[in-house]
Amino acid sequence: MQLSEQEIVRRESLQKLRNLGINPYPANQFKTTAKIKDVVQKFDELEGKEVILAGRIMSRRIMGKASFAELKDASGRMQIYINRDEICKAEDKTLYNEVFKKLLDIGDIIGVKGQVFKTKVGEISVKVSELTILSKALKPLPIVKVDAEGKAHDAFSDPELRYRQRYVDLIVNDHVKDTFIKRTKITNSIRQFFNERNYLEVETPILQPIPGGAAARPFITHHNALDMPLYMRIANELYLKRLIVGGFEAVYEFAKDFRNEGMDRTHNPEFTVMELYVAYKDYNWMMEMTEQLLEKVAIDTNGTSEVQIGDKQVSFKAPYARVPILEAIKIHTGVDVAGMNEVELRKVCKDLGLEVDETMGKGKLIDELFGEKCEHHYIQPTFITDYPKEMSPLCKEHRDNPELTERFELMVNGKELANAYSELNDPIDQLERFQDQLKLSEKGDDEAMFIDTDFVRALEYGMPPTSGIGIGIDRLVMFMTNNASIQEVLFFPQMRPQKGEFASTEVSDPLDGEQMKPEKKASTVALNDDEKAVLQLIQEVDKMELNTLKTQSGLSNKKWDKTIKGLTKHKLVKVAKTDEGLYVELV
Numbered sequence: 393m394q395l396s397e398q399e400i401v402r403r404e405s406l407q408k409l410r411n412l413g414i415n416p417y418p419a420n421q422f423k424t425t426a427k428i429k430d431v432v433q434k435f436d437e438l439e440g441k442e443v444i445l446a447g448r449i450m451s452r453r454i455m456g457k458a459s460f461a462e463l464k465d466a467s468g469r470m471q472i473y474i475n476r477d478e479i480c481k482a483e484d485k486t487l488y489n490e491v492f493k494k495l496l497d498i499g500d501i502i503g504v505k506g507q508v509f510k511t512k513v514g515e516i517s518v519k520v521s522e523l524t525i526l527s528k529a530l531k532p533l534p535i536v537k538v539d540a541e542g543k544a545h546d547a548f549s550d551p552e553l554r555y556r557q558r559y560v561d562l563i564v565n566d567h568v569k570d571t572f573i574k575r576t577k578i579t580n581s582i583r584q585f586f587n588e589r590n591y592l593e594v595e596t597p598i599l600q601p602i603p604g605g606a607a608a609r610p611f612i613t614h615h616n617a618l619d620m621p622l623y624m625r626i627a628n629e630l631y632l633k634r635l636i637v638g639g640f641e642a643v644y645e646f647a648k649d650f651r652n653e654g655m656d657r658t659h660n661p662e663f664t665v666m667e668l669y670v671a672y673k674d675y676n677w678m679m680e681m682t683e684q685l686l687e688k689v690a691i692d693t694n695g696t697s698e699v700q701i702g703d704k705q706v707s708f709k710a711p712y713a714r715v716p717i718l719e720a721i722k723i724h725t726g727v728d729v730a731g732m733n734e735v736e737l738r739k740v741c742k743d744l745g746l747e748v749d750e751t752m753g754k755g756k757l758i759d760e761l762f763g764e765k766c767e768h769h770y771i772q773p774t775f776i777t778d779y780p781k782e783m784s785p786l787c788k789e790h791r792d793n794p795e796l797t798e799r800f801e802l803m804v805n806g807k808e809l810a811n812a813y814s815e816l817n818d819p820i821d822q823l824e825r826f827q828d829q830l831k832l833s834e835k836g837d838d839e840a841m842f843i844d845t846d847f848v849r850a851l852e853y854g855m856p857p858t859s860g861i862g863i864g865i866d867r868l869v870m871f872m873t874n875n876a877s878i879q880e881v882l883f884f885p886q887m888r889p890q891k892g893e894f895a896s897t898e899v900s901d902p903l904d905g906e907q908m909k910p911e912k913k914a915s916t917v918a919l920n921d922d923e924k925a926v927l928q929l930i931q932e933v934d935k936m937e938l939n940t941l942k943t944q945s946g947l948s949n950k951k952w953d954k955t956i957k958g959l960t961k962h963k964l965v966k967v968a969k970t971d972e973g974l975y976v977e978l979v
Contacts (some may be wrong), residue, residue, distance in 0.1 A: 395906075396532075396888045397713035398513065398532045399530060399531060399532070400755060402497060402528070402530045402532070403495070403530060403533075405495040405497070405528070406528050406530065407495075407854070408495055408929075409491070409525065409528065410943055411493055411680070412486065412490070412491070413941070414525060415525075416525055416527065416528035417526075417528070418524075418525075418526065419758035422503045422524065422526055422529050423444065423445055424444050424445055424446050424503070425442075425443050425445075425574065426438070426443045426444070426445060426446045427465055427466070427467040427468075428443075428445060428447065428463065428464070428465050428467050428468045428469060428470045429467035429468045429685055429703075429886070430467070430469065430672075431443055431445070431470060431508055431516065431518070432516055432778070434471060435508065435516050435524070437724050437819060438479075438508045439508050439509065439510070440507060440508065440509070440875045441504070441507065441508055441953045442505065442507055442508075442521075442961075443508055443518060443631065443798060444503065444504070444505045445463060445465065445472075445504050445506075446465060446501070446502070446503040446526060447463040447464050447465035447501065447502070448463070448465075448499060448500070448501050448502075448503060448529075448563065449462070449463065449496065449498055449499065449500050449501075450462040450463070450464045450469060450495070450498060450533075451499065452496075452500060455629075456491055456733070457475065457477070458473070458474065458475045458476065458487075458715045459473075459474045459492070459493070460472070460473055460474070460517075461474065463502075463504070463518075465569065469566075470516060470517065470518070471511070471515055471516070471517040471518075472504055472506065472517060472518045472519075472520050473509075473511070473519045473520060474523065474665060475493060475508075475519070475520075476488040476489070476518045477839075478519065478521050479492075479520055479521065479522065479523050486677060487523065489792050491525070491705065492523065493782070496525070497528075497529060498532070498533055498535070499529035499533040499563075500525065500527065500528055500529050501526045501527040501529070501734045502523060502525055502526055502811065503523070503524040503526050504518060504520045504522065504523055504524075505519040505520070505521055505522040505766075506519045506520040506521050507520070507521070508518045509961075513533060519657065519781065522584055522960075526888060530853060532562065533809070534547075534548040534560065534564050536548060538594070540745060543741050544573055545709070547562060547565075548560060548565060549554050549565075551877075551879065551951075552887075553693075553887050554858060555879050555884075555887055556887055556890070558641045558883055558884055561593075561852050564971055567956065568838065568880075569850055570873075571873045571875065571881060572883065574693050574694075574872060574873050574879060575865075575869045575873075577692055577693050578689055578692075578693055578865070578869055578872055579646060579666075580692075581688060581692040581693065582666060582689060582863075583835075585684075585685050585688055585689075586642075586644050586668065589642070589879065590642070591642040591643065591644050591668065591716065592640055592642065592643050592644070592949070593643075593644055593645065593646075594632070594640075594643050594644070594645050595634060595645060596628045596631035596632060596645060596647070596941070597621070597625065597626075597631060597636075597650065598624060598625050599613070599615070599622045599624065599625075600623050600625050601620070601622060601623070601624065601625070602842045602843075602844045602846075602913065603623035603624075603625065604626075604627070604628065604629070604630040604844045604847060605625070605627030605628065605629030605630045605786070605827075605841060605844060606626045606627040606649075606650040607624040607653075607785075608627075608652075609626075609651060609652045609893045610623040610624060610626050610650070610651070610652060611623065611624040611650050611651075611652045612953055612957070615936075620760075621957070625647070625649055626649055626650065626651050627647075627649055627665070627667070627862070628645055628647040628649070628665075628667055628825055629786065629860065629862070630786075630844055630847045630913070631805060632644075632645060632669045632860070633669060633815060633847070633850070633855060633858065634847065634850045634856055635669075636669050636856065637851070637853055637854065638848045638865055641670065641671040641672075642668070642669070642670045642671065643668070643670070643673070644666060644667065644668040644670055645666070645667055646664060646665075646666050647664070647866065648662060648663070648664060648729070649662075649663055649808075650662050650663075651663075651667050655886065657877045657878060657879075658867065658877060658878050658881060659868065659878065660719070660878050660879070660885055660886055661886050662864040663748065663864065663865075663866050664864075664866055665860045665863065665864055666862070666863045666864050667861065667866055668860065668861050669815070669858055669859070669860040670858065670859055670860075671856040671857070671858050671869050672856055672857055672858070672941040673857070673858065673859040674798060674814040674857065674859050675777075675798045675799065675800055675813060675814045676681050676857040676860055677859060678800075678812045678861050679712075679714070679775050679800060679812075679862075680857070680975060682710055682802060682810060682812070682861060683710035683712055683773075684778075686708045686773070686868075686955075687873065689708075689868070689874065690708040693872045693873075694877075695884075697856055698710040699871060699872060699874070700804070700874050701804075701805045701871055701874055703801075703873070704771055704805065704975065706771065706773070706804060706805060706871070707772060707773075707881060708773060712772070712773040712775055712802070713772070713774045714775040714777055714800075715770075715774060715775070715777065716772070716776075716777050716778040717758070717762055717778060717779050717780075718758075718779065718780070719776070720762060720766045720776055721758070721761050721762055721765065721766055721872060724765050724766045724769060725740075725744060725765050725766075727744075729758065729761065730795075732754075733754070733756050734753060734834075735898070736756055737757040737758065737761075738752070738757055739948065740757075740761070741757055741760055741761060744761070744764075744765065746761065746764055748758055748760060748766075748890075748904075751832075753782055753832050754780060754782040754783075755780065755782035755783035755784075756783075758779075758782070758783060759783060761934040762776070762846060767803055767806055767808070768806040768809070768860065769805075769806070770804075770806060770873060771805055771806060773804050774802070774804075775800045775801075775802055776800060776801045776802075776803055777797060777799070777800040778790060778793070778796045778797070778798070778799070778800075779795075779796065779797050779799040779801075780795060780796055780797070781795060781796065781797050782828075784797040784798075784799045784813065784951070785798075785825040785826065785828065786813065786815065786816055786822075786825070786830050787799045787813040787814065787816055788814040788816045788817070788818075789816075789821070790844060791952075793971065796811060797813070797814075799811070799814075800812050804871055805871060807865075807867060809863065809864060809867055809868060809871070810861055810862065810863045810864070811858055811861070812859065812860060812861035812862070812863050813853070813858055813859065814857070814858075815857075815858040815859060817851060817855040817856070817857065817858065818851070819848050819849075819851035819852045819855075820931055821902065822848055822851055823843075823848050824949075826843040826848070827843065829842075830842070830843055831875050850892055856876075866878050866881055866960055869881040872966075883931060919959075919962075920953075920955075921945060921959070921960070922945075922951055923955050923958050923959055924956045925945065926945050926947075926955050926959060927959060927964060927965070929944055929945065930965060930976055930977070930978060931939060931978065933979070934978050935976070935977035936975065936976055936977075937974055937975055937976075938976055941976050964977060964978070964979060965978055966979050
């Protein structure tokens with residue numbers, strides 16, 4: 393590991409501290425009596441009294457026998473005053489002359505005991521009488537300088553660095569911590585709203601044998617003990633509805649969901665969703681409940697229902713507008729697509745300049761029309777309602793129109809924030825919807841839903857009329873904190889690994905879960921046509937970049953996952969990580 397000059401100096405200081413008999417990482421508890429925020433806010437009460445604080449040194453001004461430093465804890469920052477003769481009452485002045493002045497650095501964590509006072513210029517401070525080293529920092533912090541006009545210089549602002557080193561970001565950029573404090577306020581507000589109504593918070597499986605509850609591409613893994621593939625959940629919907637079948641009348645969950653799809657400023661492969669299901673309700677009731685909930689969340693978070701999102705003022709005060717999706721398409725494209733078949737819809741999309749293909753059924757074509765031509769118009773909270781049946785395989789048929797479903801999506805600032813249904817509880821209809829999804833899968837739609845026969849069986853025992861909703865927590869936090877990027881509201885967003893972050897260059901088969909070993913040859917294994925075709929491609933060159941091989945294979949995502957899993961399971965190929973990326977090579 394290449395060390396900078398400052399890192400070398402800090403390691404030398406660390407050793408000097410140890411040579412002086414000072415443990416730079418003590419094990420014993422350091423008991424504080426106050427937080428910095430308390431001292432500042434209650435100065436009149438604490439002036440002249442002794443407090444014990446702990447925090448990180450953020451700046452220092454050394455002036456002979458007396459110095460000032462800025463101390464930061466989780467609640468804020470304040471000045472401390474260190475006088476040599478106060479902290480070194482005996483003849484030995486090493487603690488000040490050597491330790492504080494020479495061996496401590498910005499970023500080090502210390503504990504202090506001292507008296508609260510105000511300097512001649514009126515700054516609240518603590519006059520230190522005892523100083524304890526709690527943790528020596530071996531890497532220097534970015535130094536953010538603020539001039540007399542309040543303008544920051546040399547700020548730690550590069551998003552790439554900030555997201556990779558969130559711990560540094562939180563130390564030097566105080567506003568970042570405020571975002572995550574608000575995130576907790578938002579989830580606490582939602583919990584309070586539900587708990588007051590006696591809704592039960594539950595937990596459901598993350599590893600699932602069938603990735604149900606949404607149309608999305610899943611992450612696949614392998615359970616060695618059971619010798620079976622498992623999927624990281626794309627939604628928790630079907631398990632929560634099983635609980636409604638079991639007799640709970642209102643359940644909710646804050647769930648981590650995972651979708652193996654693209655990443656951008658509003659999407660992360662790992663994200664948080666709150667899903668709620670309430671028996672004996674419908675989507676009209678759910679719209680009213682959602683209005684009440686989000687108005688409360690806005691007020692609890694920001695003190696007002698009016699929220700600034702970018703350059704727009706958005707009001708979460710109830711009630712919200714309601715617009716049927718086919719009406720929205722007619723308003724913003726001038727085309728009435730109601731009653732159109734798949735061929736007619738595909739032509740409309742192409743005429744409007746949208747990129748569509750033969751794998752897309754009616755549902756995806758309508759979704760593409762709305763997404764590209766309509767949704768960006770809805771800045772104020774708006775319920776888009778009554779989606780066509782092809783778009784909603786888990787949703788109850790509309791009571792007035794059998795071509796539609798009782799579904800709404802809540803649009804805010806041109807983005808979907810929530811999705812809700814009058815839930816389908818007819819097991820025969822549900823099985824037929826699943827079978828329709830299977831047909832889409834056979835056409836090449838790698839996001840089509842799987843058939844979950846156990847869920848259908850659960851419905852056969854009887855599920856009461858139920859309404860359910862999913863709210864994207866990450867996006868809700870973005871709105872409530874005026875952040876345009878999802879990475880700003882996730883402590884640790886997914887990032888491409890930097891060179892050198894992995895100790896091993898060879899990886900286990902991500903689908904098989906075991907280190908791949910050469911055991912079998914193609915001649916001894918029964919392969920299907922897709923496996924034979926991919927094996928033929930790799931045999932021609934022995935080694936090929938993973939995505940290049942996938943592209944050349946011409947397989948859909950779902951078939952590709954199945955094929956590469958089969959080949960690696962038979963120990964015919966392996967996946968290896970190099971500095972250039974992931975490669976597939978013959979065993």
